[in-house]
Amino acid sequence: xxxxxxxxxxxxxxxxxxxxxxxxxxxxxxxxxxxxxxxxxxxxxxxxxxxxxxxxxxxxxxxxxxxxxxxxxxxxxxxxxxxxxxxxxxxxxxxxxxxxxxxxxxxxxxxxxxxxxxxxxxxxxxxxxxxxxxxxxxxxxxxxxxxxxxxxxxxxxxxxxxxxxxxxxxxxxxxxxxxxxxxxxxxxxxxxxxxxxxxxxxxxxxxxxxxxxxxxxxxxxxxxxxxxxxxxxxxxxxxxxxxxxxxxxxxxxxxxxxxxxxxxxxxxxxxxxxxxxxxxxxxxxxxxxxxxxxxxxxxxxxxxxxxxxxxxxxxxxxxxxxxxxxxx
Amino acid sequence: xxxxxxxxxxxxxxxxxxxxxxxxxxxxxxxxxxxxxxxxxxxxxxxxxxxxxxxxxxxxxxxxxxxxxxxxxxxxxxxxxxxxxxxxxxxxxxxxxxxxxxxxxxxxxxxxxxxxxxxxxxxxxxxxxxxxxxxxxxxxxxxxxxxxxxxxxxxxxxxxxxxxxxxxxxxxxxxxxxxxxxxxxxxxxxxxxxxxxxxxxxxxxxxxxxxxxxxxxxxxxxxxxxxxxxxxxxxxxxxxxxxxxxxxxxxxxxxxxxxxxxxxxxxxxxxxxxxxxxxxxxxxxxxxxxxxxxxxxxxxxxxxxxxxxxxxxxxxxxxxxxxxxxxxxxxxxxxxxxxxxxxxxxxxxxxxxxxxxxxxxxxxxxxxxxxxxxxxxxxxxxxxxxxxxxxxxxxxxxxxxxxxxxxxxxxxxxxxxxxxxxxxxxxxxxxxxxxxxxxxxxxxxxxxxxxxxxxxxxxxxxxxxxxxxxxxxxxxxxxxxxxxxxxxxxxxxxxxxxxxxxxxxxxxxxxxxxxxxxxxxxxxxxxxxxxxxxxxxxxxxxxxxxxxxxxxxxxxxxxxxxxxxxxxxxxxxxxxxxxxxxxxxxxxxxxxxxxxxxxxxxxxxxxxxxxxxxxxxxxxxxxxxxxxxxxxxxxx
Numbered sequence: 001x002x003x004x005x006x007x008x009x010x011x012x013x014x015x016x017x018x019x020x021x022x023x024x025x026x027x028x029x030x031x032x033x034x035x036x037x038x039x040x041x042x043x044x045x046x047x048x049x050x051x052x053x054x055x056x057x058x059x060x061x062x063x064x065x066x067x068x069x070x071x072x073x074x075x076x077x078x079x080x081x082x083x084x085x086x087x088x089x090x091x092x093x094x095x096x097x098x099x100x101x102x103x104x105x106x107x108x109x110x111x112x113x114x115x116x117x118x119x120x121x122x123x124x125x126x127x128x129x130x131x132x133x134x135x136x137x138x139x140x141x142x143x144x145x146x147x148x149x150x151x152x153x154x155x156x157x158x159x160x161x162x163x164x165x166x167x168x169x170x171x172x173x174x175x176x177x178x179x180x181x182x183x184x185x186x187x188x189x190x191x192x193x194x195x196x197x198x199x200x201x202x203x204x205x206x207x208x209x210x211x212x213x214x215x216x217x218x219x220x221x222x223x224x225x226x227x228x229x230x231x232x233x234x235x236x237x238x239x240x241x242x243x244x245x246x247x248x249x250x251x252x253x254x255x256x257x258x259x260x261x262x263x264x265x266x267x268x269x270x271x272x273x274x275x276x277x278x279x280x281x282x283x284x285x286x287x288x289x290x291x292x293x294x295x296x297x298x299x300x301x302x303x304x305x306x307x308x309x310x311x312x313x314x315x316x317x318x319x320x321x322x323x324x325x326x327x328x
Numbered sequence: 329x330x331x332x333x334x335x336x337x338x339x340x341x342x343x344x345x346x347x348x349x350x351x352x353x354x355x356x357x358x359x360x361x362x363x364x365x366x367x368x369x370x371x372x373x374x375x376x377x378x379x380x381x382x383x384x385x386x387x388x389x390x391x392x393x394x395x396x397x398x399x400x401x402x403x404x405x406x407x408x409x410x411x412x413x414x415x416x417x418x419x420x421x422x423x424x425x426x427x428x429x430x431x432x433x434x435x436x437x438x439x440x441x442x443x444x445x446x447x448x449x450x451x452x453x454x455x456x457x458x459x460x461x462x463x464x465x466x467x468x469x470x471x472x473x474x475x476x477x478x479x480x481x482x483x484x485x486x487x488x489x490x491x492x493x494x495x496x497x498x499x500x501x502x503x504x505x506x507x508x509x510x511x512x513x514x515x516x517x518x519x520x521x522x523x524x525x526x527x528x529x530x531x532x533x534x535x536x537x538x539x540x541x542x543x544x545x546x547x548x549x550x551x552x553x554x555x556x557x558x559x560x561x562x563x564x565x566x567x568x569x570x571x572x573x574x575x576x577x578x579x580x581x582x583x584x585x586x587x588x589x590x591x592x593x594x595x596x597x598x599x600x601x602x603x604x605x606x607x608x609x610x611x612x613x614x615x616x617x618x619x620x621x622x623x624x625x626x627x628x629x630x631x632x633x634x635x636x637x638x639x640x641x642x643x644x645x646x647x648x649x650x651x652x653x654x655x656x657x658x659x660x661x662x663x664x665x666x667x668x669x670x671x672x673x674x675x676x677x678x679x680x681x682x683x684x685x686x687x688x689x690x691x692x693x694x695x696x697x698x699x700x701x702x703x704x705x706x707x708x709x710x711x712x713x714x715x716x717x718x719x720x721x722x723x724x725x726x727x728x729x730x731x732x733x734x735x736x737x738x739x740x741x742x743x744x745x746x747x748x749x750x751x752x753x754x755x756x757x758x759x760x761x762x763x764x765x766x767x768x769x770x771x772x773x774x775x776x777x778x779x780x781x782x783x784x785x786x787x788x789x790x791x792x793x794x795x796x797x798x799x800x801x802x803x804x805x806x807x808x809x810x811x812x813x814x815x816x817x818x819x820x821x822x823x824x825x826x827x828x829x830x831x832x833x834x835x836x837x838x839x840x841x842x843x844x845x846x847x848x849x850x851x852x853x854x855x856x857x858x859x860x861x862x863x864x865x866x867x868x869x870x871x872x873x874x875x876x877x878x879x880x881x882x883x884x885x886x887x888x889x890x891x892x893x894x895x896x897x898x899x900x901x902x903x904x905x906x907x908x909x910x911x912x913x914x915x916x917x918x919x920x921x922x923x924x925x926x927x928x929x930x931x932x933x934x935x936x937x938x939x940x941x942x943x944x945x946x947x948x949x950x951x952x953x954x955x956x957x958x959x960x961x962x963x964x
């Protein structure tokens with residue numbers, strides 16, 4: 001269907017929970033490695049017992065020598081009580097204390113007063129809206145944060161339950177209608193961190209990706225200032241015709257472009273759509289060609305999504321694309 | 329080994345008399361009106377096997393779709409229906425009815441020395457309702473309206489606003505319908521185990537298989553009402569305009585999840601505990617040793633289910649519940665580890681201290697222990713809340729619970745199919761193909777499920793119909809799909825072996841394994857009256873008590889304890905199993921199937937929203953109940 005267009009040049013190639021890029025994800029990853037070591041030991045004990053019984057196996061015939069007898073019952077009780085009660089108490093207490101008393105603190109949601117930046121992330125079927133309270137900036141699916149800074153992410157939902165998750169930065173947090181859940185993001189290194197919606201949310205749950213872009217403070221501030229600006233007036237003739245098409249056609253009933261009459265809230269805010277790398281929540285790369293294909297038949301690229309197909313002629317598509325491409 | 333001495337003339341005469349008295353009607357009519365627990369068990373077995381096939385095909389379609397990135401073998405919406413039906417089928421229509429309905433029904437009376445269940449007609453009713461609910465659910469698939477919001481069916485995705493078709497109505501009603509069958513089974517299993525044990529089989533002598541069934545039955549009895557309430561609320565929200573789950577009208581989205589998992593987590597133990605029961609039947613037989621720490625294991629079986637009721641919120645760690653709540657449920661989850669490890673070490677020490685003979689059933693139990701421990705160890709990891717929140721809703725969790733559900737529930741089912749095959753059919757299966765089928769299945773399932781751990785840690789979420797290339801998931805998914813087809817080969821080998829054995833197998837005799845429990849004291853297949861005399865029981869391993877079996881033979885020759893004046897069965901005091909009275913048991917009856925049929929009409933009318941007609945069908949149900957009670961068992 002859309003083979004080959006999904007490779008996202010340079011951005012967020014992995015979402016590996018074991019390649020942590022923050023102290024939270026690092027704590028969780030090392031917790032996992034310790035637990036996995038323990039798990040292999042536990043499995044080893046059980047396999048050793050089974051192998052031991054295989055070495056003692058009875059090759060032929062049914063003896064009646066044991067009939068009604070319980071050889072080694074005392075030893076058996078000793079192992080069952082030791083391995084089945086004492087051992088798990090020690091193991092689960094350790095996991096509980098380390099995981100639920102210590103690691104839970106370091107990965108916990110920050111108090112609202114303790115961070116200098118908050119981002120509101122709102123799950124929609126099937127894309128992510130990101131708002132930066134205190135500024136006019138609204139974007140979609142590509143969430144910029146300053147590196148080395150604690151960012152409070154308030155997760156909400158506009159429709160069904162989603163789950164916000166960028167595994168290289170922190171654990172996931174559900175987006176539940178009527179609730180605001182909070183998770184902290186702190187990136188130790190600049191980079192693109194891929195994520196996904198983790199809670200099943202309908203037919204396009206598979207295409208609800210996101211990218212967290214961690215960038216140096218100055219670059220982030222520049223990006224935020226640009227995103228907060230309203231859209232510039234279109235310059236080329238094609239783009240001007242495209243703008244009229246957008247405003248008079250159906251586009252503006254679902255999409256908003258700040259600084260114009262378009263105030264729709266069904267689809268993503270397109271004020272700076274050309275500054276984004278992808279379309280359709282990481283479904284395709286954002287190029288003039290894919291943008292045109294998306295407008296003509298988004299249902300082909302992402303079946304079931306909320307955007308209807310607009311089988312417009314080549315001229316109109318060119319004009320609309322020209323307009324949107326100017327929305328940097 | 330029990331010696332097959334020919335019965336004395338007096339005994340032969342008694343047995344013939346019982347045979348005549350307990351005989352079923354011939355032909356199809358006999359099956360439709362049967363109340364014989366063995367026939368009902370077989371009906372359950374064949375039906376659940378067909379449904380296992382359906383759930384398996386769904387799984388293979390899912391795996392084939394995911395064999396490589398960006399495939400479109402099935403459409404996204406079909407994929408959603410497939411994984412929803414796969415979950416519902418395997419849980420509600422395969423494992424529960426297979427372990428309780430099929431294994432439980434067939435074996436419980438045989439193990440406790442009874443002639444039938446305490447309520448044979450209720451037992452038949454549960455089967456026909458189960459069958460009707462399966463047909464009801466699968467009708468939705470052929471109408472293109474199969475449930476599509478996952479077996480967990482979270483609101484608001486399942487609300488009418490986001491799911492306008494009848495898909496979720498089929499979900500709600502199908503689950504309620506199916507739950508009725510499970511409740512009937514659970515209720516009468518409990519009464520049977522409390523009242524119908526052979527005199528002398530006090531609770532401390534009840535086989536561990538029965539303890540496990542008892543735990544599962546109590547689990548079903550207390551867990552299912554939460555699910556029924558939940559699905560009724562959802563049906564009302566969707567069709568009547570209530571607002572149980574609507575936060576904008578004072579409802580609560582998370583209420584669905586709480587009620588669902590109050591059922592859903594005990595459900596996991598309901599699935600695996602009967603399988604533990606199968607394991608604890610097979611281990612003593614193939615190690616020729618009484619199970620180590622028997623009382624501790626019996627208590628652990630009950631405790632697993634009991635503690636299982638207090639851990640539900642660990643399915644909701646990422647929903648933003650207060651930290652103190654999370655920590656409480658993590659601690660409760662930690663507790664459930666203890667009864668599980670008690671059992672693991674008791675099984676393993678029985679392997680070591682007995683003289684294990686690795687025939688096919690025991691191989692499956694060894695494989696089961698390996699997979700249960702693997703799944704259990706990843707389960708322990710979920711106690712660490714931050715880690716759980718990292719991997720929940722990823723393939724890591726899919727790996728975890730398939731190790732539990734396939735490894736710890738289905739492997740013992742396969743082992744049990746081999747173990748009791750001689751008892752049910754009177755034939756021996758072929759050993760070498762049996763062992764091959766085990767190794768193929770063991771390799772296949774591990775190849776299928778192990779890479780899911782890794783791909784989950786690499787960030788692959790659950791329930792995605794496809795995935796992009798270039799983020800490192802491709803090779804693991806390919807391996808999983810190959811494992812899936814290898815698993816299919818293993819299952820076909822197993823079934824093929826049993827089918828060929830049925831026609832070509834050597835005669836098994838009553839007791840090919842020198843099995844420990846009462847079912848091995850009688851002929852294979854068992855006669856319709858099960859036990860000619862009320863068996864004498866002085867330990868949990870009565871078939872190894874040669875003196876007691878000798879006493880049975882003397883009783884039969886003398887015509888003592890035969891109960892041959894009608895469909896009679898002794899009832900005992902619940903705890904000590906002291907003889908209390910002789911109960912007259914009902915015979916065949918057409919009313920269970922009639923009642924199940926009228927009840928399915930009610931559900932059909934509900935799903936097409938003809939509530940008045942549903943009421944009329946409800947009256948028909950009452951009439952069927954009236955007919956049911958018009959003729960009660962008579963002393964002959």
